Amino acid sequence: MNTLKEGVTAPQGFLASGINCGIKEKKFDLALIYSKIKATTACLYTTNKLKSAPIVVTKEHLWKNKKASAIIINSGNANTCNGIKGIKDAKAMAVTIASYLNFQEKEVLVASTGIIGTPLPIKRITRGTKELVNKLSENGGHDAALAIMTTDTVPKEYSCRFKINNKVVTIGGMCKGAGMIHPKLATTLAFITTDISINYKLLKEALKNSVAKSLNLISIDGDTSPNDMVAILANGKALNDRIVQKDNNFYKFQKALDEVLINLAQMIVRDGEGATKFIKLHIKNAKNYSQAKKVAFAIANSPLVKTTFFGEDLNWGRIINAIGYSDTYLDINKVDIYLGNILIVKNCLKVSFHKNKLKKILQEKEIYLKIDLHEGEKELTIWTTDLSLDYVKINSCYPT
């Protein structure tokens, strides 16, 4: 499998672009992804009861067809809690793109991200659409990735290439972070393109599987956004034998899609709001998946654990404490904790270890934390961040 530099324009038959249309002062704020051939499309949405207008419109558009030709995305405004006007504006975004590119409005997915409850400056968006369409290019993926950023400090793109029966297949993707990150089925905005030929049912299943191993295993602050959406467009341009059953080719595709989504998910964590640490949290020997996940997220979402990592000091009692209040039955007296590969807690008791060695591990930007529950045989790894002064600064000053 080869890793590439480009994102959503890496697969054949996809163009993209990004511009500033005036929602933000200078930065790019409007992105477009376009497939020359109508693509089989699967989508996962936020589980928040509060849903943005573009989520409502996109769901309606995909309801029957499961096909799309384009995705338009704006940043700087979530178009959420805007009532009827919100829905109208989201539809207008689709209509304008469809008329420029000469297909049905139902073939357009719409997404927004940014501040909640401020009316979308729709005129700026529709006015900008012409430029957006004109800029469409085979190298436009990076501009599109720039245009969906909110508090992200870097754009997030990933793609890879593999072969099915001698046909080259490519998957590309982009996503945004960087706060309000807590997985509930789907989290954040992520857009995946691929030129594979596959039926809708298997495309959706593969997406679900990959999201479960990636975006659903990260947490920055425990907040779930009303705008979350993960969409995948498969346009068949690779001309492989269409995947219609769970054969070897399906599993090849699944593996590649896992790689793309896991890498994108990790980029979100690495660029988490104010994050100074990337924490790989490995739960070993859990009774089952549910127990592993409950323990992992109790630790990952504890402000006290997060601040102890920010302080580069190991108040390990906070970790064992979070395991203790996680919502699952377990024998706390069997728990072992490793930092890096150093055993620091054995059977819930402190082990004497080399303080300087530990200090050095804590000063690294990437930290590996392993919890052995000795309850069964299930393993799970999730990714999270520390809680820093900058997280509070960023979020207490977010413009309203």
Add this chain to the structure above:
Amino acid sequence: MNTLKEGVTAPQGFLASGINCGIKEKKFDLALIYSKIKATTACLYTTNKLKSAPIVVTKEHLWKNKKASAIIINSGNANTCNGIKGIKDAKAMAVTIASYLNFQEKEVLVASTGIIGTPLPIKRITRGTKELVNKLSENGGHDAALAIMTTDTVPKEYSCRFKINNKVVTIGGMCKGAGMIHPKLATTLAFITTDISINYKLLKEALKNSVAKSLNLISIDGDTSPNDMVAILANGKALNDRIVQKDNNFYKFQKALDEVLINLAQMIVRDGEGATKFIKLHIKNAKNYSQAKKVAFAIANSPLVKTTFFGEDLNWGRIINAIGYSDTYLDINKVDIYLGNILIVKNCLKVSFHKNKLKKILQEKEIYLKIDLHEGEKELTIWTTDLSLDYVKINSCYPT
């Protein structure tokens, strides 16, 4: 009902003291409460699977008797994750007190608070016990309240007095904050003394009721400690007709106990780690208690809501967003939000309001936030704080 200045020594027959025994450098770190008459005692414990050694010992002591004569508490060390030595040390604390005061070790409750996983400096504690006993006095409640502080900036005491059949009854209490505060049955350390005569069953029931209305309705950081304990000692010195049924006198007592615990709970929130805001969060017209509580704590525990209050700017989208992901079914489009008494969101849509008026409310130290769910008739008020730069500073530098 009269409010008094003293805490645990306000009721008749109780003495208390506080000293520095050397766990901390200078500050008081060891407290004693003593009842001249063996007192009927009820206790609620943390629901964390990780339990401190003193919790284990106290449970064992109260198992049969439901009677106690003293409580010894140290701060600066949680005596948690210390294995067999932890249990021995907690027992030694009880034994030493019992021998000085000439009663059985089973009559002593033990509590600890502070860092997890560091062996208790038991020699300093037993050496200090003589001074602690010598200092016992009718005015010692304040010293005891000082000695149980951890990151608290002020001691927390409250008491009140009322009459039952012409007999004066007093309830006094003290507690500590100020982080790892999230209610699960009982939270934090709180010690209540009263001279009422009441049977064990009703004392326990009254304590449970009051805790549900007070300590269980606060949240600072969503972390639950392994050392939490709420104990009440009733020594009967008021000589009222013993309360043995749920008559008017019981309800009088319940009301007074509510007052003491609600005031103590609010003191914890006001002194929350790094807190700059005291937020009174009122949920109106919920379908039931469970829904009200789920919505309330989703808001109270959201780092994004907390930081927006710290920033004194109203990113109300974060509030409606937290309601949206709270774990309860509701129609988000019916939700109204009030800040102070200003309606800012009606039916999930922004209402135009006077920006300067709002700014002024946000700058106050006490903030009233009301959420009307329009789902039923249940009301609930909880208390919480903002998330400030100082919270992160305090918790990233907590000595280990």
